[in-house]
Amino acid sequence: MEKLDDISVLNERVFSVLTENELQVRFKDIYRRINDEHEYDESGHIAFLPLSRLNSRLERQECRDIISSVIESGCFTSGPYNAKVEETLSTYYGAHACIATSSGTDALIIALKSLGVSRGDEVIVPLNSFAATENAVMAVGAIPVFANIDASFNMLADEVVRLRTSRTKAVLPVCLYGSCRYIDVIYRIAREADIQVIVDAAQCFGIWSLMNYCDLLTLSFNPFKNIGSYGKSGAVLTQSPEHARMARQYSYHGFAQDKKNIKAQDWGLNSRMDNMQAATLSVKLRHFENNAKKRLSACSPLLSSAGSSVA
Incomplete structure (x- = not known):
């Protein structure tokens, strides 16, 4: 104090x-x-x-130690830390399953494919977001339909009603700058219209309640996020066993789970999080809550001096 x-x-x-x-x-x-x-x-x-310098001395040393252990083990692509990270994230978000991916962008593509979004379908997205949002939609052959936002930079829920057509397959709200305003309303409106919801939570890791307002939730662990690995990685989370099965297949060449070289899907990505990134992320997850509190303590006095100029 x-x-x-x-x-x-x-x-x-x-x-x-x-x-x-x-x-x-x-x-x-x-x-x-x-x-x-x-x-x-x-x-x-x-x-x-x-x-x-975004990591404390303790975190850096723990990451050096765990990277050394991975090097010694020879488990560079897949290994025990993948499963550990998936279990930790599933528990934290209260999800049925987590599929660790090589990036947040691939997590979006995999989530879209898992919902059956394909060529000619429409996906409602906010008009301001990182290019990964629209790129993921176009990567599966679908059409991004841009929804208006308000001063909070969040997609307006009523836009789902205005933009919905017979080709609308999903809504993809983005929690930009850590804000998840209107997500619950968007989910309710989409549910009433029988439209599926993917929440892009790349910029708001830690808000576990988002899992209640989507069919799938995607994360990014780019080092610039509020939690990141020592490279690029991401994750898909879901409450649905079927969506989880599909996501895991699409994350690795469309192979049936635990049956390498036996295709279960028409195609798939090579997008599994590697064991090295999972190892460093397992360290970062242990420090996340403490780091979040330190950031809040550091920024609160500075933001309070800005008064009403800060939304």
Whole structure:
């Protein structure tokens, strides 16, 4: 609490009396005492998202140790950490199954295929998102139909009613910037219209209740997310045993589960999370809640000073 009180005092009392340079010195000193892991550029400013420093010393050492163990084991593509990560995520989200993938984009493609989305189908998506959203829809031959958003950058639920046609096969809302506004309403409207829902939760890992408002949920563990592996990886989660079976098949060349080279689907991707990424992710998952609390503690005083200018 003492460290946070330091920020509060600075935030409330000294802005009006210190020069800009003095403020920078104060901020630098406070943040050095809060976390000596920060990296500064040549101008003395805190570097923006330095990937090499987004992990604590303890996490980095644990990842070095676990990577060494994977190297020694020779289990580079598949191995015990894949199953461990899938079990951890399934338990956390209360899902029937988790299929660990090589990226969040592949997770979207696999989820769409698992729902039977194919050529000529329409999928309602928000008009502002990363290109992976529309690319995944087009990758399975479907047509992205763009829905309007509001000031929160979230898809408006009423757009599902306005844009729905006889070819609409799914709705794909994106929890952009960690916001999942309207997801419950979108799910209710889609359910009433017999339309399936995939939630792209790549930017809001940790909101386990989202599992209640979708047929499938996709995650990304890109290092820039609020939790990431030491490379690219993702996951598909579902409550449906049938969707889980299909997702697992599409994640590995369309092969029947546990029957390599026996095709169960017309095609499939080579998109399983490798054991090395799963190993590092297993470490990051252990530290997730503590890191989330540290981020909240660090940003809350700064955001509070912005007042109504921050949505």
